[in-house]
Amino acid sequence: MNIKDQVISIIADQAFLTPSDVSMSSTLDSLGIDSMGIVESIFAIEETFDVSVPFNANQPDATGFDISSVASIVAGVERLRAEQA
Amino acid sequence: MKRVVITGAGTVNPLGLNVPDTLAAMRNGVCGIGPLAFRDVERLSIQIGGQVHGFDGESQHNRQKIALYDRFTQFTLAAASEAIIQSGLVFEGELAAKSGVVLGTAGGGVSTWDDNYRAVYAEGKNRVHPFVVPRLMNNAAASHVSMEHRLKGPSFTVSTACASSNHAMAQAFSMIRSGMAPVMVTGGSESMLCFGGVKAWEGLRVMSRDACRPFSANRNGMVQGEGAGIFVFEDYDHACARGAEILCEVSGFAMTSDASDIVMPSKAGAARAIKGALQDARINPDEVGYINAHGTGTMANDKTECAAVADVFGTHADRLMISSTKSMHGHLIGGTGAVELLACIMALRDGVIAPTIGYEEPDPDCALDVVPNIARDSRVTVALSNAFAFGGMNAVLALRAI
Incomplete structure (x- = not known):
């Protein structure tokens, strides 16, 4: 699985949906993922990709990791992986 | 009693x-x-x-x-x-x-x-x-x-x-x-x-x-x-x-449970605890001069706590002082309410209100007098101490000068 499919799978799992119900333009809110669900999704991303995601639940928009849509999360993970390589 | x-x-x-x-x-x-x-x-x-x-x-x-x-x-x-x-x-x-x-x-x-x-x-x-x-x-x-x-x-x-x-x-x-x-x-x-x-x-x-x-x-x-x-x-x-020196009176308390979320605070649960403490202590809301806030410094707590105080006190919320000494000593988790009670005693006995330090930018969701950065001399006769825990378990104490 590529990064995109893995991220979609993590988010779908958190939202109790099948991956086909999650599109790149979906927002976490539209998928019914609340603040604790976001923290859990980020933990799953860190564990899956062995990266550290700079995320603070108090400032979700200010920590350099854009969680505004599935596409932005995929892009963020790709960037973190690239930085790691 | x-x-x-x-x-x-x-x-x-x-x-x-x-x-x-x-x-x-x-x-x-x-x-x-x-x-x-x-x-x-x-x-x-x-x-x-x-x-x-x-x-x-x-x-x-x-x-x-x-x-x-x-x-x-x-x-x-x-x-x-x-x-x-x-x-x-x-x-x-x-x-x-x-x-x-x-x-x-x-x-x-x-x-x-x-x-x-x-x-x-x-x-x-x-x-x-x-x-x-x-x-x-x-x-x-x-x-x-x-x-x-x-x-x-x-x-x-x-x-x-x-x-x-x-x-x-x-x-x-x-x-x-x-x-x-x-x-x-x-x-x-x-x-x-x-x-x-x-x-x-x-x-x-x-x-x-x-x-x-x-x-x-x-x-x-x-x-x-x-x-x-x-x-x-x-x-x-x-x-x-026995002629003991009295620091202050503990006049009442209330405990409530949010019964909603394991980590997110509830305005209703906090407000019921504050209101309950006033009732238990037979204190009129306008007698309260100082509240030692739970004030953790998280987005969720501070906004919810200020909304609860505004709900309970109405227009008096703009006249009372509320500060969080966690800005100075951090969050002592299970010990925090006890250390924070000292700030209430100082307010009642010495007429000194401990500040909320590290305050840099006003937040419209926390538009109360948070005693920013500098302690204040002020006579108060009644103080409250708030604690709102993970698990939605709240306890508020009411103290009175004596």
Whole structure:
């Protein structure tokens, strides 16, 4: 699985949906993922990709990791992986 | 119903190793938060906290005793001695038989767990010290206070996360008010500043990496602290009969449960606790001059707490002062309400309101008088102390000047 499919799978799992119900333009809110669900999704991303995601639940928009849509999360993970390589 | 007063106070916390030093630091807006220093701190993403420095628990007790005292117990014993000495009480005979200890802690002997898990898991040892269990148990601190001061009445430990101390003090208050006990030693302590204790909190993603700035628009989370606050609660008539110095009256309390979310606070639950404390203490809302806020510095708590205060007090919310001393000493988790009660006592006795330091930007969601950055001289006759825990368990105490 590529990064995109893995991220979609993590988010779908958190939202109790099948991956086909999650599109790149979906927002976490539209998928019914609340603040604790976001923290859990980020933990799953860190564990899956062995990266550290700079995320603070108090400032979700200010920590350099854009969680505004599935596409932005995929892009963020790709960037973190690239930085790691 | 008996009236209940406080006749002794003691503390160990990041601002001071006793009450006078702590109150002086609060008056001066001192920040007790700094870089953490302990084993493996470099593996943490959060490396600041309100650590107690200069406290030498080891030298205060003999080797046999220190083997039984986790750091949270050491803090407790030092604070309890200060409080009981100030009260002038000596527990003997009938008084000793009826007086007890109710303390709060969320984690108990966290560093004892941490050290011994490290030994058996990381270092592969197959043997631990024989006193691991009596050191780490949540009631260890309360037990050692009862043993050291011969308190033979009802003693136990309350654990409701960040509201533990307030729940404990509410219990002690009830026991005196009902006539069950003439004197109770109460408060709480916490010592979670070790690798495992901070690592667990990191996971929640609610911790600040730089400072605790309650109510400030640019706040970015909570900062852990450690320490203890211990008080002597006493039947008013008992205190008067022996000519004791009274620090203030404890006039009421309320406890509520949000029954909604395990971590997100609820405005309704907080408001019901505040309102309930006023009713229990027969206090009119407009008598309240100061509230020591729960004020953790997270987005969610501070916004919800201010909304709850606005709901309960209406237009008076704009006239009262509300500050969070966690900006100075950090969040002492199960011990926090006890150390924060000191700020209420300072307001009632000395007419000095402790500030919320680190305040940088007004937040329209926290548009109350948060006593930003500088302490204020102001006469107040009634103060409240809020504690709202994870798990949605809230406890608010009401105090009155005497």
